[in-house]
Amino acid sequence: MSVLDNIGSNAQYKINQRLSEINDMTSTFQLYTENTYSIIDDLKKYEKEGNYTYYDIVKSRNNMRFTCQNIIYTNDFVNGIFIFTPSGVNLGYGWGNNIDIKYEYEPFEDKWYKDAVALKGKLYISDNSTKNFILNADRSISFARALYDVNTHDFLGVLFIDCSPDVFELDSINTLSDIAVLSVVDGNNNLLYTTDNSSDEKTIVNQKSSKQQYVLELPAKKYNLKIKLSLPLSELTARYNYTKVTLIILVIVCTVVLAIISYILSVYLTKPITALSDRMGDKSKKGPITSRKYLNRVDEVGVLYNEYNNMIIEINRYIKEEFQNKLILLDTQMKSLEAQINSHFLYNTLEAINSIAEIENVESISTIALALGDMFRYSIKTESELVTLAEELQHVKNYVSIQEIRYNYSFTVSYEIEEHLYQTRILKLIIQPVVENALFHGLNHCVIEGNIHIKVHEENENICISITDNGLGMSPEQVEQIRTALAKPTSFTSLGHRTKESIGLKNIHSRIQLYYGVQYGLTISSEEKIGTSITVNLPIIKEGV
8 A cells, every 4th residue: 555655645746736836927917026027017907998998908018928938938838828807808818729819708606716805816727628618629628816906905916827637647656557547626516627638527526445446635734625535446456466475485485596596605605614623622633734636625614624734734833833942941950059059168168268268368369269159159049030130130230240250351351231221020040141241252361451341221112231352353154153052942852851953042042932932142242453342132120929
């Protein structure tokens, strides 16, 4: 029924719009202007007989020509436009079928004229009939309106516009034209227009809803007209049954197609995904998938299988690396435990040496004994792998004090430390071995006099420790050899086994990367006869963190 309601609403809108157009059309003849020609000015001559001449009539008709032709040319349903004045003079023009008003016709006693005057300027609508006072007339619908002087409100005549029944044409909006009928009737149920010319007029007018017929009535605003939409229910039922059968067939066809598509998708997509799920749940199969059945597919299933294989390979690699790192860490801890053997005996021996040196007044031996004792105590301290930068530098100074005595103060060590970094926590025993390397290799066991400069500063939220000497330096080949060694993964054979990699720069670099991550460690730069610089990069860890 929504289709019928939509047709009825469109018909109601079109009829209301057409009536508004005709109302505007009749209002054109009442417009009054002081400076230009106005039809109202002409009509004032014909209020009474004797106030005009034949020339005045001809002139008035010529004056009306432009307005009438404009209306007639732009509205093909208009047959003619006439004005009946109180004096009996008829002005205007016919157009459709060369119609005209019969000679000496006076409308004053006709019902349509009296009804139009009685409406006091409102629009009058006639029935659909042949007007006997029009020459060459056919069935038409006429619209009339009483005209008045806008200033004095004197009656000036009646405007009469004759139109063909197509003025209410509704065929274009009747989408069910083969079974539905649209009609327009007036307040007295007179038929003005219908889309079904084959039916009896009385039958159309008196249509009401029943078990055999559906009738929808809609009013036209401001005017005493009604739009009727009638439809035989048998035809509607037949249409509905046809649509229902068609829909059922479509539903069956769609169901079959969807079932086929579902089966294909199940075989092509669901089955391999289920197989992968079963493989992931099977604890006895932890290796990559070797069957190329699904691995060679280029769709999402192939991507899923290949990503699963990549994940398994990556997990195995990670487990292997973690196992190796734990073994390396265990080996390092064992080295630390080995260093603690007989520690009390060594402390007591160094204390005895220090006491004898003080008694014998040998200051150098006393200094060496105290420094060596502090270094040994620091190196085997096991409370934490992390120490403050201040503690690590004190360990370096103990080492330097021993080597200064050994090499008769033939080298110097300078420090450049940012004050706020002293309490930064770093991995212990990573600066002294680098200083030792600079002393033995850079300064060639102090054969040449030189300087070792230790600089600690903050850069990009990292702590940078640079140990620079002005010694012999290295060739590019030697530098590249050291860089290659640092870049190699830490090797591990068995617990307790010792290789040359267990000491020196490689050991420091490996310990840093194992503890902090591969983005940290040692970098080296050197030039022959200029010197060598080794930089240790660590993240900043404040004390107490």
